[in-house]
Amino acid sequence: MRFPDVDWSCDECFTYLNEQPGFTDENGSWTCTSCGHECAVTADNILSEEAVERAEQWLSNFDPNNYPQP
Numbered sequence: 001m002r003f004p005d006v007d008w009s010c011d012e013c014f015t016y017l018n019e020q021p022g023f024t025d026e027n028g029s030w031t032c033t034s035c036g037h038e039c040a041v042t043a044d045n046i047l048s049e050e051a052v053e054r055a056e057q058w059l060s061n062f063d064p065n066n067y068p069q070p
């Protein structure tokens with residue numbers, strides 16, 4: 001594993017990839033065993049802590065009432 005500390009999840013179905021049988025990040029991509037989506041597992045796909053923090057902040061401020069359904 002190149003990134004042993006990274007939690008990978010499928011771009012398509014958000015399944016936790018790390019616990020899928022045979023999962024490895026060595027090839028730079030992994031085909032999700034749940035939906036068959038080929039997920040990139042490279043350093044480019046790791047969110048920086050700052051980006052995660054910003055996303056969490058955005059989510060905590062998210063108010064669905066500001067986004068009325070059409």
Ligand SMILES: [Zn+2]
Nearest residue numbers: 010013032035
């Ligand atoms: Zn998937």
